[in-house]
Amino acid sequence: MTATLDPPRVTSLRCRECGADYPAGPTHVCERCFGPLAVSYAPFTVTREEIESGPASMWRYAAFLPCAPRVDLGAGFTRLVRADNLARALGMRDLWVKDDSGNPTHSFKDRVVSVAASKAVELGFTTLACASTGNLANSVAAHAARAGLRAVVLVPSDLEAGKIVTTAVYGQTLVAVDGSYDDVNRLCAEVADDLPWAFVNVNLRPYYAEGSKTLGYEVAEQLGWRLPRQVVVPVASGSLLTKVDRAFRDLVAHGLVDDTGYAVYGAQSAGCNPVADAFANGWETCRPVRATGIAKSLAIGNPADGPYALEVARRTGGAVADVSDDEVVAGIRLLAETEGIFGETAGGVTVATLRRLLGEGRLDADVTTVLLNTGEGLKTLDAVAPHVGPTVTIEPSLAAFRKAGLGA
Amino acid sequence: MSASVRIPTPLRPLTGGAAEVPVAPGPLSAVLTELDASYPGLGERVLDESGALRRFVNVYVGDDDVRFLSGLDTEVAEGASVSIVPAVAGG
Numbered sequence A: 001m002t003a004t005l006d007p008p009r010v011t012s013l014r015c016r017e018c019g020a021d022y023p024a025g026p027t028h029v030c031e032r033c034f035g036p037l038a039v040s041y042a043p044f045t046v047t048r049e050e051i052e053s054g055p056a057s058m059w060r061y062a063a064f065l066p067c068a069p070r071v072d073l074g075a076g077f078t079r080l081v082r083a084d085n086l087a088r089a090l091g092m093r094d095l096w097v098k099d100d101s102g103n104p105t106h107s108f109k110d111r112v113v114s115v116a117a118s119k120a121v122e123l124g125f126t127t128l129a130c131a132s133t134g135n136l137a138n139s140v141a142a143h144a145a146r147a148g149l150r151a152v153v154l155v156p157s158d159l160e161a162g163k164i165v166t167t168a169v170y171g172q173t174l175v176a177v178d179g180s181y182d183d184v185n186r187l188c189a190e191v192a193d194d195l196p197w198a199f200v201n202v203n204l205r206p207y208y209a210e211g212s213k214t215l216g217y218e219v220a221e222q223l224g225w226r227l228p229r230q231v232v233v234p235v236a237s238g239s240l241l242t243k244v245d246r247a248f249r250d251l252v253a254h255g256l257v258d259d260t261g262y263a264v265y266g267a268q269s270a271g272c273n274p275v276a277d278a279f280a281n282g283w284e285t286c287r288p289v290r291a292t293g294i295a296k297s298l299a300i301g302n303p304a305d306g307p308y309a310l311e312v313a314r315r316t317g318g319a320v321a322d323v324s325d326d327e328v329v330a331g332i333r334l335l336a337e338t339e340g341i342f343g344e345t346a347g348g349v350t351v352a353t354l355r356r357l358l359g360e361g362r363l364d365a366d367v368t369t370v371l372l373n374t375g376e377g378l379k380t381l382d383a384v385a386p387h388v389g390p391t392v393t394i395e396p397s398l399a400a401f402r403k404a405g406l407g408a
Numbered sequence B: 001m002s003a004s005v006r007i008p009t010p011l012r013p014l015t016g017g018a019a020e021v022p023v024a025p026g027p028l029s030a031v032l033t034e035l036d037a038s039y040p041g042l043g044e045r046v047l048d049e050s051g052a053l054r055r056f057v058n059v060y061v062g063d064d065d066v067r068f069l070s071g072l073d074t075e076v077a078e079g080a081s082v083s084i085v086p087a088v089a090g091g
Helices: A048-052 A058-064 A084-090 A109-122 A135-147 A161-168 A181-194 A205-210 A213-222 A239-253 A274-281 A306-316 A325-339 A345-359 A377-384 A398-403 B009-015 B028-038 B042-046
Strands: A010-015 A037-041 A080-082 A095-099 A127-131 A150-156 A173-177 A230-234 A263-269 A319-323 A369-373 B003-006 B020-023 B057-061 B081-086
Touching: A037 A205, A048 A058, A048 A213, A058 A109, A058 A213, A080 A213, A084 A095, A084 A325, A084 A345, A095 A213, A109 A127, A109 A135, A109 A205, A127 A135, A127 A181, A135 A150, A135 A161, A150 A161, A150 A181, A161 A173, A161 A377, A173 A181, A181 B081, A205 A239, A213 A239, A230 A239, A230 A345, A239 A263, A239 A306, A263 A274, A263 A306, A263 A345, A274 A306, A274 A319, A306 A319, A319 A325, A319 A345, A325 A345, A325 A377, A345 A369, A345 A377, B003 B028, B009 B042, B020 B028, B028 B042
Parallel strands: A095 A369, A127 A150, A150 A173, A230 A263, A230 A369, A263 A319, B003 B081
Antiparallel strands: A010 A037, A080 A095, B003 B020, B057 B081
C-alpha cells in the first residue's frame, strides 16, 4: 500500500539575504535587496516508515515539499548503483552513482519541474515557461503536455540537436534564441515581470528548487538511511548543490539519519567555471563568464546560486573544481566502459572532476562517495560522436570476419 | 533625446508603477544618482553600503552585463537602454 504524505504548511517565502518574509505566491526576489526567496515551512515530523510506505517516486518525500503532487510523470527514486568497477579504476573503495538519467525525460530536471508544475496548477496558472539549456526544456514541455497546460520554452539556438528534438516532440512552443543561456535567462527574467505565466525557474523558482532536495533524500535512504561522506555534484546555477546540502541537513534535523558529517564537491567545465574560479580564488561571489565548451547543460556563466554553492563547499570541507573538454569526454567514456552508464556531458564533468580531485589528494579515496549523474548520454551524442565508432567495418562474409581478426 | 532605464517589478512601487523611465546620458553611476534623485530610495536598492552593485542585481547597458564592460563607469550613450534585472533566475 502506498500513501502520499500531506505536504507541510508553507508559511512564507523568506529572503536568504535579509530575512524579509513574503506571502507564498509566484515571486522569487526580495523587494528590498534583490536576494533570493526560499520556502519556509511550519515545523513537522516524519518517520522513515512513513516515507518508505510512500510511492516509488520523489513524492515519497512530499513531507519536505511545498505542494501536493498535482503534476507527476513519475520523477525520482532513480537507482543508486554501487560502482565497484569505476571505483577500482579510480583507486576508490566505496563509490556509488546516483543515476538520474532514469527519470521520465532523462534528467534530474523532472524533479524540479514536477514541483513547479504542481505549484503552477495550485496557483491557477495555465502556461508553464522556462529558460533552459535543454534538459529543463524537455521536462517542462513533457509535464505541460501531461497536465494539459501550455508551455513556452526558451533555449539558446545552438543547443545539441538531441535536446531540440526531445523538446519539440511534445508539441509545445519552443523558442530558439540567438544568444547564450545567460542571454535567454535575462530575457525570461525581464518578460516574466509582464506576463501571467509560470516561469518555473524565474517566478516559481523558490518552489522549483525544492524539488532538487529529493535527490539528496533518496541517496541517504538508498544507502540504508545514512549520509555519504562525500558527494560530487555538477554545478550550473549552483542550485542543485545547495539543495543536496539542504536535504542532508533536513534528514539530520528530523532524526532520519545520524549526523556523520559530509563534504560537498562541485564540478564544472573549464569552459564555464565561474564557481570553481571563485572557489580557487577565495571569493564570496562569482565573476560571470561567457560560457564555451561541450558541457552545454552546465553553461551558466552567471550562476544565481553561486555564492551559496561556495558557502556549502567551504562549510562542509568540500571544493569546487573544473575540468577540460577532453577530460569531460574521457569521463563520459570511463563511466560507460566501467559501469554501463551512458551519462550526458554533465555526467562526464562530474566523473572527470572526481578523478581530478582524487589525483590532487583533495578527495578521500577510502570513504563512501556518491557521484550524481544528472542526465542521459543519448541527448548529447555530439560530444562523443567524434571519439567513438565502429571497431571495424566489414563485408557480410565469413572470410571478411576472419580477415578482420574477429574470431580470435 | 535621452537614454532610458527599464525598471524591474520589485522597484516599480518607487517609480509609481512605471516600467521604463527616461534619464540623461552619462556614466552609469551618474544615471543611478539621477534615478535616486527622481525616485528616492531607488539607489540603495541597487547599490550596497559601499556604493557597489548589490550581488543579486544585474545591470545591462544594451545587450551587455556591465560587469563585462566598465561596471559603474560604463558610459550610457544617447538613446541607450539600461536594464536592471534581478540576478536570481535560471538553473
